[in-house]
Amino acid sequence: MATRTMLFLLLLVQYVFASNSSEVPLEQYFKSDLRFPNIPVGLTRDGMYYVNATLGTPGQWQQLGLGLAQPYVWVVSGDADSQCNRLDSGCLSGPLYYPQESWTSSTGGDKYSINFIDGISLNGTRYMDVMRLMNVSSSLNVSGVDSGVSFRNHTLTVQNLSFFNADYSSGYLYGSLGLGGTLNSDTELEGDFINHSFFFLDALKEARLINSSSYSLWLGSQKRNGFADTSDANEAGYLIFGAVDPNLVEGEFRKFDMIPYIHPQTGKVAYGYPVVPMGPIYITSSSGRSLNVTTDGFSAPVLLDPSFALSYLPTKAIIQIAIQIAAVYVESLDLWLVSCDVASSGATVDFSFGDLTIxxxxxxxxxxxxxxxxxxxxxxxxxxxACVLQLYPNTFTGYNVLGQAFMKNAYLAVDLEGKGVAMGQAANFKSGERKEIITRQASIVTFTDSLNKTSVATFSTVPSSMTSGYIPYATYESDSAYDSMQLYPSKVGSRITSIPGQIAGTVYPGGVIAGDGRSFYDTSRTTTKLQTSTQFDSFSLSGTLGWNDSLASTSSTSRRNTAQHTSPAWLVSLLGTACVLLGSMVI
Incomplete structure (x- = not known):
C-alpha cells in the first residue's frame, strides 16, 4: 500500500511539473497506455502495405491494403468460383471473399460502381459480415454488446461491418481497409443506404475503443530499399487507432487543416483525406548543401498515401532532381534511370510544409x-x-501525391472528425523496440512496475488520445494562404513529356543504357568542371508540362541528344542553376 501511495505521489509531482509546458490533463495521462488498439502493418513482396484480417464465419484470411483515400472496406469477390463459393468448401486462405462460404454473411443485393479519389474504381455488391483484425495490441479486453465490437486475445472483432464485394477492382488483387472520410461522388452513394456500419473507425468509436474517428500511421521500421531487397516485411510499421504515440516522431510535429477535395465533374466538396499544403522541395547533399528544385513561393496541395508506390510531383521539380543526380530518361521504358551508386551518397529530398521539413x-x-x-x-x-527513380509527373494522377518513400519517413496522424492532419519526421527504430518502449510506459502508468523504473516514463512520451479537433503533441500550422487551397484534379496525361534531350537515354539489346548516366558534369569528381554554354544549345521538348507548369508545346517530337531545338527560358535557367550555383553535383 505504501509503495502504491509513493508511486502516485511521484506521478502527481511529475504531472504538476509537466503541466506547465505540455498541458496534458492528468486524467488523460492515466488513460494513455496500451488501451489504444494498434496493429502491425506488413509489406508484401510487390510493395503493398497491409493489415491482416479475416472476413466471415469461418474466417477467410485477407490482406487488406491501407485505404487512406477510401472510406469503405472492400474485398475482391470469389463469387465466380463455384468450387469455393459454398458452405464448408475450405477455401479460407484468401485473397478472395466467398460469401456463400460464410454462414454470417448477408447482402443488400444491388451492385454499385465506385470511383475513389486515389484513382481506384470498383464494381461490387454490398455485403455485411464479421471482420476480425489480427495481431492487435491493447491493454483492455472490451465487449460491446450494443456496438457489436469486441477485443479479445489480440483480435479486434466487428460483428456487423458493411463492405463491398468487388467483382471488378481496376486490376487489384487485394481488398482495402477504408480509413478515409465520407465520399462525395457523381454516384452519390451516401444518403440512400450508406450508414455508420460502413465506416470502420466509427464502429470503434461507438464501442468506446477510441474517442474519435481517427488514426495515426508509422511505417518507419520498414528498412527495405526498392533496389536492395524484395523480401516480405511482416512488421513494416504500425497503424494506431484513435491515438498519437510521440515515440514515433522526431523533432517537430505539426498539425494542418485538411485541404478539401473538389470532384472535377460535379464540383462537390469532400473532406476526410490526408491532403495538406506542400511548400518548396529541396535536394540536399550529405554535407547539408541544398538546392530548391521548385520556387521560393511554391505551394500546392498534396495527397499523402502509402498505397501509391511512386510519388507524383510537378514535372520541372522532377527534371531538376534528375539533373542533380545525373539520371537519364529512357522514352522506350517511360522511366528515369540512374546509377544505383547514388543510393550511398547520403543525399536527401526534402519536402517542406510551412515550418516542417520531412x-x-x-x-x-x-x-x-x-x-x-x-x-x-x-x-x-x-x-x-541502373536503378529507377520513383518520381513521376503529376499529369499521371491529376494532382500531387507523396507515396511510399515519403510515408516511410513521416509519422502521420489523421483526425477525420476535426478535419485535421498532423505529421513529423518518423522516428527510426524497429517495431520490437517500439513495443518495449510502450510496454514499459504502460507498466508504470498502471502501477504494476517497481519504483526504480518510474524515472523512465514522462508525460511527453506517453501515447495520448485524439479527440475531435485535437491531435495531441501537435503544434498548429496556421497560414492564411492555405485557407483557399483546394485539391482539384487536372486532366490526366499518359506519358512523361517535355524531357530535355541532353538527359534522355536509350536502352540497347543486352540491357545496356546508352550514356553513363552523367548529365553535365563528371560525377566521379568531388568538384565539377563547368561545361561551356554549348552544352545548353540543343534540347528536344514535346508536349506540355505538368500541373502548375506553364510551358507551351513545341513542334519537335525528337528526344535524341542530336536534336536541335530552342529551349524555353525557364529550362535554360534551370540547367544553368544546377551547374553555376552548386558548382558541383549536389550529392
Missing amino acids: KVPLSDLLASTHDQSTNTTLHFNTGQE
Missing part, C-alpha cells in the same frame, strides 16, 4: 531494374547498375 533519403526513391523472370538487370555502358 527528409526522404534518396535511396528510398530508387527501385531495382532487376527482372526476376529473366534474372537480368539494366546497366549503364560504364558497367554501373
Whole structure:
C-alpha cells in the first residue's frame, strides 16, 4: 500500500511539473497506455502495405491494403468460383471473399460502381459480415454488446461491418481497409443506404475503443530499399487507432487543416483525406548543401498515401532532381534511370510544409531494374547498375501525391472528425523496440512496475488520445494562404513529356543504357568542371508540362541528344542553376 501511495505521489509531482509546458490533463495521462488498439502493418513482396484480417464465419484470411483515400472496406469477390463459393468448401486462405462460404454473411443485393479519389474504381455488391483484425495490441479486453465490437486475445472483432464485394477492382488483387472520410461522388452513394456500419473507425468509436474517428500511421521500421531487397516485411510499421504515440516522431510535429477535395465533374466538396499544403522541395547533399528544385513561393496541395508506390510531383521539380543526380530518361521504358551508386551518397529530398521539413533519403526513391523472370538487370555502358527513380509527373494522377518513400519517413496522424492532419519526421527504430518502449510506459502508468523504473516514463512520451479537433503533441500550422487551397484534379496525361534531350537515354539489346548516366558534369569528381554554354544549345521538348507548369508545346517530337531545338527560358535557367550555383553535383 505504501509503495502504491509513493508511486502516485511521484506521478502527481511529475504531472504538476509537466503541466506547465505540455498541458496534458492528468486524467488523460492515466488513460494513455496500451488501451489504444494498434496493429502491425506488413509489406508484401510487390510493395503493398497491409493489415491482416479475416472476413466471415469461418474466417477467410485477407490482406487488406491501407485505404487512406477510401472510406469503405472492400474485398475482391470469389463469387465466380463455384468450387469455393459454398458452405464448408475450405477455401479460407484468401485473397478472395466467398460469401456463400460464410454462414454470417448477408447482402443488400444491388451492385454499385465506385470511383475513389486515389484513382481506384470498383464494381461490387454490398455485403455485411464479421471482420476480425489480427495481431492487435491493447491493454483492455472490451465487449460491446450494443456496438457489436469486441477485443479479445489480440483480435479486434466487428460483428456487423458493411463492405463491398468487388467483382471488378481496376486490376487489384487485394481488398482495402477504408480509413478515409465520407465520399462525395457523381454516384452519390451516401444518403440512400450508406450508414455508420460502413465506416470502420466509427464502429470503434461507438464501442468506446477510441474517442474519435481517427488514426495515426508509422511505417518507419520498414528498412527495405526498392533496389536492395524484395523480401516480405511482416512488421513494416504500425497503424494506431484513435491515438498519437510521440515515440514515433522526431523533432517537430505539426498539425494542418485538411485541404478539401473538389470532384472535377460535379464540383462537390469532400473532406476526410490526408491532403495538406506542400511548400518548396529541396535536394540536399550529405554535407547539408541544398538546392530548391521548385520556387521560393511554391505551394500546392498534396495527397499523402502509402498505397501509391511512386510519388507524383510537378514535372520541372522532377527534371531538376534528375539533373542533380545525373539520371537519364529512357522514352522506350517511360522511366528515369540512374546509377544505383547514388543510393550511398547520403543525399536527401526534402519536402517542406510551412515550418516542417520531412527528409526522404534518396535511396528510398530508387527501385531495382532487376527482372526476376529473366534474372537480368539494366546497366549503364560504364558497367554501373541502373536503378529507377520513383518520381513521376503529376499529369499521371491529376494532382500531387507523396507515396511510399515519403510515408516511410513521416509519422502521420489523421483526425477525420476535426478535419485535421498532423505529421513529423518518423522516428527510426524497429517495431520490437517500439513495443518495449510502450510496454514499459504502460507498466508504470498502471502501477504494476517497481519504483526504480518510474524515472523512465514522462508525460511527453506517453501515447495520448485524439479527440475531435485535437491531435495531441501537435503544434498548429496556421497560414492564411492555405485557407483557399483546394485539391482539384487536372486532366490526366499518359506519358512523361517535355524531357530535355541532353538527359534522355536509350536502352540497347543486352540491357545496356546508352550514356553513363552523367548529365553535365563528371560525377566521379568531388568538384565539377563547368561545361561551356554549348552544352545548353540543343534540347528536344514535346508536349506540355505538368500541373502548375506553364510551358507551351513545341513542334519537335525528337528526344535524341542530336536534336536541335530552342529551349524555353525557364529550362535554360534551370540547367544553368544546377551547374553555376552548386558548382558541383549536389550529392
